[in-house]
Amino acid sequence: MDIPTVAIGALGGTIASTSSTASTAGGEVVPTVTAEGLAAAVPGLAAVADVRAETLAMLPSPALDEPTVLRALAWADAAVADGAAGVVITQGTDTLEESACLLDLFWDRPEPLVVTGAMRSPDAPGADGPANLLTAVRCAAEPRSRDRGVLVAFDDEIHEARWVAKTDSVSTGAFRSPVFGPIGRCVEGEVLYGVAPQRVPPLVLPDGVVVGVGDPRVPLVTTYLGDDGHALRALQQAGVDGVVVAGFGAGHVSPAMAEAIGDLAAAVPVVFASRTGSGPTGRAMYGYPGSEVDLIARGAIGAGWQAPVKARLLLWALTATGATRAQVADVFAVRGRP
Incomplete structure (x- = not known):
């Protein structure tokens, strides 16, 4: 049976962070794990999708900015044009709600673009990155995820990018949609949605405009x-x-x-x-x-x-x-x- 192709683009963050300190107490972590390394650490991923993984950046979440996110958007667009049924972006959680929102403003394809990350590094007991990445890939590969814009998959829940927020500084259940709640869940490997696809039309870039060049100052x-x-x-x-x-x-x-x-x-x-x-x-x-x-x-x-x-x-x-x-x-x- 053919399985869909899903592209994974990694930007860094806790999900990709490890420590060079050999200690049972752990140590300070920094982004070091490539996109290929992230995919290889997820049991059962190969059964869900034919994964194409690429490292786009190796940055902590606070170091991300609008041009970096929009370069990831261009990469995601090219991945779909090259045959991917969906795309996953991994990054740090501190700015994840903003990155997902910015991507959603300009994502004009029906294919799902899913953003995820982790609250615990791969070295930590109970690391949540592999489970979150598996859920995100399942979401990106699911036909019912089409025409929903950019989604955030975290802790087996699926959120719309324009409503999701990081609501806790350390909990693995940090992401919530305070206004209207999540729109779906992943249960026993199945992606389920409680609402029909409905999205606001994306913004259109005028001819010749390159967003991220000559950035406006909007505090x-x-x-x-x-x-x-x-x-x-x-x-x-x-x-x-x-x-x-x-x-x-x-x-x-x-x-x-x-x-x-x-x-x-x-x-x-x-x-x-x-x-x-x-x-x-x-x-x-x-x-x-x-x-x-x-x-x-x-x-x-x-x-x-x-x-x-x-x-x-x-x-x-x-x-x-x-x-x-x-x-x-x-x-x-x-x-x-x-």
Whole structure:
């Protein structure tokens, strides 16, 4: 019986990290394991798919950036064009939710692109990398994974890239989708989905635009008790191409911060999101200075249900592709909803 081809691209991270310290207590780990090494360590993988493994980078998770992720996207696109039924990207977990989201913004193929990693290194007791990689390959090889955009496979659960978040710093069950939960699970080797395929259309790169070249500067600012807008005004002076503000509750800020947002929104797109971890920004609940109604009146754009880090990636991508403020608002109106 023929089995599907799945391409595995490795970027580094804990799943690929080992220690040079020979000690029963372990030691500090760094990325050293190649994509081929990762695949070879998974029992039963050869029965699931014909694996083509390639090391794309050997980086710890915090060292990843948008250009590196988008080079992985181009590699994944080429792998599918070369006959792969699906693609798996392995990387560190610290930035996994952001990498998956960025990939999803531009992944325009029906074939599944699945991102995974590990919370425990291969040297650690109970290493979770092999199980996560096996689940990811099963997910990438499964026909029912098509037309779902980019997925995250972790701890036998399957999540949509735009909703998943790392919610624990050390647990092997660190990844959750706080808003709507996982869309599928892998049980006894079978990939099961509880919802039909439904995805937001990906962004389209205008002719001649190379994302990752001449990157826009789009910082994320989190508000806090007593915020007077000083940091935001300093960013405006330094020069930015857009800003996302993680606000209180449904996206609220102090009156002073609201004034700073209004001044900046006159020059560049400013998006406000909720820092709560779940739930959308408001549209018409409150009318005081710094409320969602006030911020919208000052020219800011609500992120909707998108978490601040995901909203920042979307604004970064839109800015990189030359979107106007009106286009930014239109895209957030669509992608900010379930």
